[in-house]
Amino acid sequence: MDPYLYNLLIIILILAGVILIMAGAIVLIRLLSARNQRVYRQKALEWEEIFLDYLHSGLGLEEACRRMAGEKRYYWLWRFFAPYLEVLKGTDFEKTKTLCRELGLIDHYRGKLRRGRPASRALAARVLGSLQCRDSVPEMLNQLRNKNPVIVQAAAQGLARSGETETFLPAARALLSHTFFTYEGVTEILSGYGKEACPLLQEGIETEEEKLPDPDHLPGGRVPKRKPRRGETDPSVLVSIMTDLLGYFRCPGSLPLLGRLLERADDEITVHVLKALLRFGEVPPDFDLKPYLQHRYWVVRNFSAKTWKLTGDQQALPLLEDLLSDRNWWVRFQAAEALRSAGRPGLAILEKQAAGTDQAASAISTYALSRSEVKEPS
Amino acid sequence: MSTWVIILIFYNIFVLFYFLGINGFYLFLVLLSYRDLRFLRGAERAADRFRAFRSEFYKPLSIIIPAYNEESTIAETVYSALSLRYPEFEVIIVNDGSSDKTLPVLQERFNLEVSARDYRQEIPCRHIRGTYSSTDYPNLVVVDKVNGGKSDALNAGINVSQFPLFCNIDSDSLVDADSLLKVVDLFARDWRIVAAGGTIRAANDCRIEDGKVTEIRLSPKFWVRFQIVEYLRAFLFGRAGWSSLGGLMILSGAFSIFRRRAVVEAGGYRIDTVGEDMELVLRIQRIMKKINREYRVVFLPDPVCWTQVPESYRGLQTQRRRWQRGLAESLTGNFEMFLNPQYGSTGMISYPFFLFYELLGPVIEITGYLVFIFSVLAGILNPPFVLLFLTTAILLGILLSTSALLMEEIYYRRYPRLRDVLTLLGFAVLENFFYRQLHAWWRFRGLLDVMFKKRTWGTLERKSFSEAPQSSGKRQP
Numbered sequence: 001m002d003p004y005l006y007n008l009l010i011i012i013l014i015l016a017g018v019i020l021i022m023a024g025a026i027v028l029i030r031l032l033s034a035r036n037q038r039v040y041r042q043k044a045l046e047w048e049e050i051f052l053d054y055l056h057s058g059l060g061l062e063e064a065c066r067r068m069a070g071e072k073r074y075y076w077l078w079r080f081f082a083p084y085l086e087v088l089k090g091t092d093f094e095k096t097k098t099l100c101r102e103l104g105l106i107d108h109y110r111g112k113l114r115r116g117r118p119a120s121r122a123l124a125a126r127v128l129g130s131l132q133c134r135d136s137v138p139e140m141l142n143q144l145r146n147k148n149p150v151i152v153q154a155a156a157q158g159l160a161r162s163g164e165t166e167t168f169l170p171a172a173r174a175l176l177s178h179t180f181f182t183y184e185g186v187t188e189i190l191s192g193y194g195k196e197a198c199p200l201l202q203e204g205i206e207t208e209e210e211k212l213p214d215p216d217h218l219p220g221g222r223v224p225k226r227k228p229r230r231g232e233t234d235p236s237v238l239v240s241i242m243t244d245l246l247g248y249f250r251c252p253g254s255l256p257l258l259g260r261l262l263e264r265a266d267d268e269i270t271v272h273v274l275k276a277l278l279r280f281g282e283v284p285p286d287f288d289l290k291p292y293l294q295h296r297y298w299v300v301r302n303f304s305a306k307t308w309k310l311t312g313d314q315q316a317l318p319l320l321e322d323l324l325s326d327r328n329w330w331v332r333f334q335a336a337e338a339l340r341s342a343g344r345p346g347l348a349i350l351e352k353q354a355a356g357t358d359q360a361a362s363a364i365s366t367y368a369l370s371r372s373e374v375k376e377p378s
Numbered sequence: 379m380s381t382w383v384i385i386l387i388f389y390n391i392f393v394l395f396y397f398l399g400i401n402g403f404y405l406f407l408v409l410l411s412y413r414d415l416r417f418l419r420g421a422e423r424a425a426d427r428f429r430a431f432r433s434e435f436y437k438p439l440s441i442i443i444p445a446y447n448e449e450s451t452i453a454e455t456v457y458s459a460l461s462l463r464y465p466e467f468e469v470i471i472v473n474d475g476s477s478d479k480t481l482p483v484l485q486e487r488f489n490l491e492v493s494a495r496d497y498r499q500e501i502p503c504r505h506i507r508g509t510y511s512s513t514d515y516p517n518l519v520v521v522d523k524v525n526g527g528k529s530d531a532l533n534a535g536i537n538v539s540q541f542p543l544f545c546n547i548d549s550d551s552l553v554d555a556d557s558l559l560k561v562v563d564l565f566a567r568d569w570r571i572v573a574a575g576g577t578i579r580a581a582n583d584c585r586i587e588d589g590k591v592t593e594i595r596l597s598p599k600f601w602v603r604f605q606i607v608e609y610l611r612a613f614l615f616g617r618a619g620w621s622s623l624g625g626l627m628i629l630s631g632a633f634s635i636f637r638r639r640a641v642v643e644a645g646g647y648r649i650d651t652v653g654e655d656m657e658l659v660l661r662i663q664r665i666m667k668k669i670n671r672e673y674r675v676v677f678l679p680d681p682v683c684w685t686q687v688p689e690s691y692r693g694l695q696t697q698r699r700r701w702q703r704g705l706a707e708s709l710t711g712n713f714e715m716f717l718n719p720q721y722g723s724t725g726m727i728s729y730p731f732f733l734f735y736e737l738l739g740p741v742i743e744i745t746g747y748l749v750f751i752f753s754v755l756a757g758i759l760n761p762p763f764v765l766l767f768l769t770t771a772i773l774l775g776i777l778l779s780t781s782a783l784l785m786e787e788i789y790y791r792r793y794p795r796l797r798d799v800l801t802l803l804g805f806a807v808l809e810n811f812f813y814r815q816l817h818a819w820w821r822f823r824g825l826l827d828v829m830f831k832k833r834t835w836g837t838l839e840r841k842s843f844s845e846a847p848q849s850s851g852k853r854q855p
Contacts, residue, residue, distance in 0.1 A: 008766040015773035022780045023803055026787045030796045075423075119420020126424040149567060150421045157426070185566030188435035248434070329498045363496045370494035 043071070044080050051084070054099060055092055065102045074108040078127050081105070085130045097131050106133055113139050121146070122154035129158025137164050144174035152179050153189060160192030165200045168193055172241060173233045183237065187244050198251035201242045205257060208242070211235040212264060240272040247276025259284030267297045274303035283310050293319040298328040305334035309341050317342065321349050324361035332360060336368035386753050393746040394767075400735045401774045407619030408781045414622040415614070415679060419789045422680060425563070436562060437543050438466035439635070442535030444528050445471055445549040449479040451686075453487045458552040458589030460515055464559060468517045471549075472535045475525025484520050488512040495519065495538070501646030503533040528631075529647035529654040536646055539638065548632040550686045552581060552591055557681035561635050570674045572640040572662055575629030576681030577613040579792070580606050582689060591684045596798035601694050603805045604813045605687045610802075611782040614679055621677035625723030627732060628708075629675065631655030633683030640666065640673070651711070653704015660712040667720055680790070695820050702824025703832070705737055740821035747815070772810045779806035 001009075050067045053059035071077055081100060088096055100106055106128065113124035113136065125143060128136045140162070143155035156171040168190065175186045190197075212235055243261060246254045254276075261273050262284075274292070277283050289311050292304035305323055308316060320342075323335035339346035347369070354365035441459050445452050452471070459469045473481045484490060493511035504526035512518040523534050532546055543565060547553055557576055564574045582602045585593035597603060620626045631654060641647075644665045647654045659675055666673035688694040709732060716733065718725040750768075753759040783802055786792065793799055 002763075005762055005766060008763070008770060012766060012769050012773060015770065015777055019773065019776050019780050022777075022784050026780075026784055026799060026803065027796065029784075029787050030791070030799060033791065117417075117420070119417050119424070122421050122424035126426065150417075150424070153567065154424050180568040180570055182437075182566050182569045184435040184437060188566065191435065329496070333496070363494075367494040367496040 040076055040079070043076065047080050051080075051096075051099070055095060061095075061098060061102060064099055068099075068103060071103070074105055075123075077103060077105050078109075078123075082130065093132075097133075100131055106131060106136075110136050110139060113143065118146075118148045118151055121151050122148075125151070125154035125158035129154075129161035132162050134162055134164060137162055137167060141167060141170060144170060145178065147178075149179040149181070153181070156189050157192055160190060160194075163194075163196065165193055165197045168197055168200050169204055172238060176233045176237060176241075183241060183244075187241050187248075190241065190245060191248055193245075195249045195251070197245070198249055198254075201246050201249075201251060202254060202257060205239055205242050205246070205261070208235040208239045209261070209264075212239065212266065212269075236266050236268055239266075240268050243269065243272040243276050247272075247279035250280055255280065255282065255284045259287065262287075267295075267300060270295075271297075271299050271303055274300070274307050277307055277310060278303070281310065283307070287311065289313055290316055290319060293323065298326070298331055301326065301331045302328070302334050305331060305338050308338040312342075314342075314345065317345060317349065320346075321353065324349075324353050324364055325358050326360075329364075332364040333367075336364045339365075340368045340371065383756065383758060386749060386756065386758055389745070389749050390753055390759065393742065393749065396735075396742055396746075397771060400739070401771075401778075403731065403735070404615075404778050407623075408615045408778065410622040411615040411618035411679075412781075412785060414618055415785055415789050418678070418680065434465065436465050436559075436566060438468075438541040439464060439558060439562060440535070440539035440541045440544040440638075441467055441469045441558075442532060442539060442544055442546045443469065443471050443549050444474055444531035444535065444546070445476065445480050446474040446525070446528070446531070447476045447478045447480060448549040449476070449483050451550050452480055452483055454586065454589045455547070455549050455552065456484070456488065456518065456589070459547065460518065461555065461589055462553060462558050463555045464562070466541075467558070468519060468540065469515075470519045470521060470535045470538055472521045472523060472531040472538075474523060474527070474531035481520070481522055485510070488518055488520075489514045490520055493519070497538040499537050500642045501533045501536055503530050503537060503646075506534055506538075509538060527649055529649045529651070532654070533646040533649070536638065536641060542638055543635055544638050544641075545633070545635040546631065547683065548685060551578075551632045552586065552589060552684045553633060554682045554684070555590065557633070557683065558635075560681040561678060564676055564678060565635070565637070568674060568676075570672045571676055572637045572666060572673045573629055573634060573659055573675045575617075575634035575677050576683060577617075577679050578609060578630045578632050578683050578685050580609060580687045581684035582686055584684065594792050594794060596793060596795075596801060597689075599689050601691065602687055602689055603802065604809050605694070607779050607782070607802055607806050607809060609687075610786050611779055613677075614782045614785045615778070617677040618679050620728060621675075623723050623727065624674075625728035626675045626677055627660060627724060627728045628656040629659050629677065630683070632685050633681075636662075643669070648711070651704060651707040652700050653706075653708045656704060657708040657711055660708055660715065663721060663724060664712055664715060682792075695823075698817060698820040699824035699827055702737075702740070702821040703827050705732065706825065706828045709733055709737055737825075740818045740825065743815075743818040744822050775810040775814060776807050779809065 047068055050059065050064055054061070054064035077100070081096060084096055085093070109124040109127045110133075112120045113128065116124060121143060125140055128140065137159065140155045140158050143151050144159075146152055146155070152174055156175055159167040159171050172186065172190055175181050175189060181189075239261070243258065246258070258273050258276055258280075261269055264270070270292070283289075289304055289307060290313075292300055293308075293316060295301050295304065301323060305320060308320060317339070320335045320338050323331050324339075326332050326335065336350060339350050350365040350369050353361040354369055356362050356365075441462070443455060443459060445455075448455070456469065456471060471484060473484070490510035490512055493509045495509045495511065497506075497509070504524045507522045507524065510520040510522065512520075519538065521534055521538050523531065526534075535546070536544060543562060545558065545561075561574050561576055565571050580597065580602055581591060582599065583597035584591045584595050596606070617626065617628070634655065636658075640662050641658065644658065644662045646658075648657050648661070651657050663673065663675065688697050709729070715721045715725045715729050717730060721729070750759065750764055754761055754764055780803065783799065783806060787799060793802070
């Protein structure tokens with residue numbers, strides 16, 4: 001046989017062998033997976049009984065451990081405990097955590113967090129965070145420096161769940177400087193710290209505020225836009241995110257701080273302060289909305305129009321009327337919504353504009369009026 | 379030695395290298411996607427979807443569903459869209475001048491009333507006759523417009539949409555409940571992402587209840603089974619591999635999410651192409667590079683959109699010819715990217731690959747078969763070599779499909795019965811004996827359509843998710 005034919009034949013045999021192995025693997029995986037699922041379901045039923053006895057019927061820790069021990073597939077244990085950890089509080093939570101520790105779950109995932117593959121590290125951070133495992137906080141802080149954004153995200157989420165509020169700023173900085181997370185994404189992760197982070201947020205804003213440029217010495221009266229380098233955190237962004245969270249948690253005693261932030265002349269911060277005020281449902285004392293309704297940045301005009309409902313300032317109605325002709329649709333929409341909520345005087349303005357010649361103002365006014373006619377869905 | 383013989387020899391050598399190149403690259407994509415799928419599967423275990431669902435910080439989303447003569451499927455599609463798990467979204471159905479009862483069905487089933495909803499005409503589109511809102515579902519909007527084709531309908535939907543992200547879903551498709559959360563999560567994790575997409579799977583003969591796929595069943599239909607194997611291959615190692623390489627050029631028009639601003643800046647969907655999905659993805663990349671903005675286009679294999687794939691020879695042929703035309707139009711319309719290092723992997727790897735292997739592939743494949751036959755007849759190639767070479771080619775084809783099935787089995791395991799998976803394995807073998815050749819022929823004819831400037835969408839079969847095939851319509855480009 002010619003050598004090239006012989007080589008081709010060898011290649012064919014190898015290919016056929018690989019295909020057969022793959023086909024065999026498909027069958028094997030299916031059978032093993034079915035078996036594993038069956039075994040897991042069976043074990044989960046047994047564990048449930050033991051666990052509930054341990055929580056409520058006086059079954060001791062040692063006995064519960066003895067009856068549940070021997071399971072080396074820690075992911076199964078995690079799968080079993082995860083839904084309980086989401087809902088349990090107080091003593092029950094602590095008892096569950098102790099049981100998980102005794103079963104080796106915490107040690108296993110701490111090891112994974114240090115040395116596992118990227119996906120295992122991410123899972124480990126989630127498990128340890130859910131168990132509020134404070135002794136693994138240093139390891140999770142280390143993972144914030146990881147190059148993989150999924151691990152950084154999981155570590156930040158884990159830290160947030162662990163309840164260690166002191167880790168808030170390092171987590172925020174890591175997310176902002178080592179990943180490409182959007183501000184919303186970062187805020188979402190940091191919201192996991194819960195209301196307990198309020199004092200730290202207020203303190204953090206005050207600290208970061210000192211790094212912001214002095215509003216009295218700004219060129220053109222506005223903060224220049226600067227793209228932070230990788231590894232660097234823009235204090236303005238950090239303040240904006242913490243402001244968002246102040247509003248999200250409705251942290252008590254924050255209104256004076258928010259009022260002060262408005263004087264910063266930083267467009268981004270102003271937007272977030274207005275968003276926070278909307279969440280609070282009130283405005284700081286002596287708050288004057290009018291300059292913001294005439295702001296050069298459309299997002300500020302948009303949120304200030306939304307904020308009008310909180311002030312009910314009748315003197316601002318002409319400014320809202322002007323905004324019906326704004327070049328930005330969202331601003332027009334929010335101005336129309338504000339006027340719609342202003343009762344008779346607002347509706348009169350909308351009716352006037354609906355019949356007017358300004359096409360944009362007329363369209364948005366007609367739309368707002370049609371919305372006031374239909375019953376608002378609950 | 380005559381000139382013809384020399385040409386035949388050179389062409390044979392060329393085909394051999396072409397064959398090695400395409401299969402070698404596919405195997406490389408398999409390895410890349412295997413690595414990525416492994417990581418994604420693990421990362422999914424660490425993700426907390428329940429928390430994400432409750433989040434107030436996720437960007438709100440507009441779901442745009444263009445509909446043309448979809449009276450049989452539209453209600454189920456709308457119910458499916460309305461039942462998605464996502465914190466804040468609106469569903470925009472664009473009735474693209476349907477001549478059947480699409481609009482009356484919507485009016486009746488969802489209690490529509492005329493809305494004075496204002497919108498911004500940021501992208502050109504044909505006249506919008508009116509917008510409707512539902513008294514039952516406050517987040518449902520129906521746009522009625524003059525017929526202008528799918529792209530034009532999508533552009534109208536984008537104009538009416540209010541949110542920073544939009545998702546387009548075909549009206550004969552159903553999205554899994556958590557799919558949106560999974561894809562939008564990518565947008566939250568990376569501000570550079572301008573477009574992202576998920577996997578498309580065949581919904582034919584699956585059990586559908588209340589607009590959701592409740593039981594995944596393997597269709598008994600011959601053509602559908604080939605397509606299932608094909609889709610697994612295309613998505614699980616094709617798109618996943620390209621995404622991993624940073625050179626993704628296409629997101630399925632049946633299910634993809636875009637950053638609205640990026641699409642508006644790119645000028646929306648082009649109405650003069652049948653490959654509007656790929657063309658838009660390429661154009662966005664071009665525009666982003668021109669305005670010097672960082673961008674990423676990504677694919678996630680887990681979020682699934684179920685769609686009805688053609689069940690007949692004719693329907694499938696029409697679809698594939700159209701896809702090939704779309705590919706040609708997209709590539710020629712964005713030729714600037716070809717071997718342009720500015721566009722990174724997309725310009726240097728994906729574009730040349732798509733041009734030489736995907737676009738010109740059918741020409742080389744079909745002429746390759748013919749030249750092989752002539753070469754054997756002329757005594758240039760000896761029959762044992764041809765036989766062994768063809769066997770190698772077939773085995774490589776089977777290997778690629780089996781890899782996709784193996785990845786499906788390791789990471790997703792959507793088909794509940796082993797029998798179904800084994801049947802698909804059988805089809806992975808069978809497809810190499812005539813489906814592959816037929817497919818090359820259809821694509822070849824698609825190229826002829828481009829040359830002869832054929833521009834229609836052809837006949838599309840439409841059937842309700844719970845009924846037998848019925849209406850058919852012709853979409854105007």
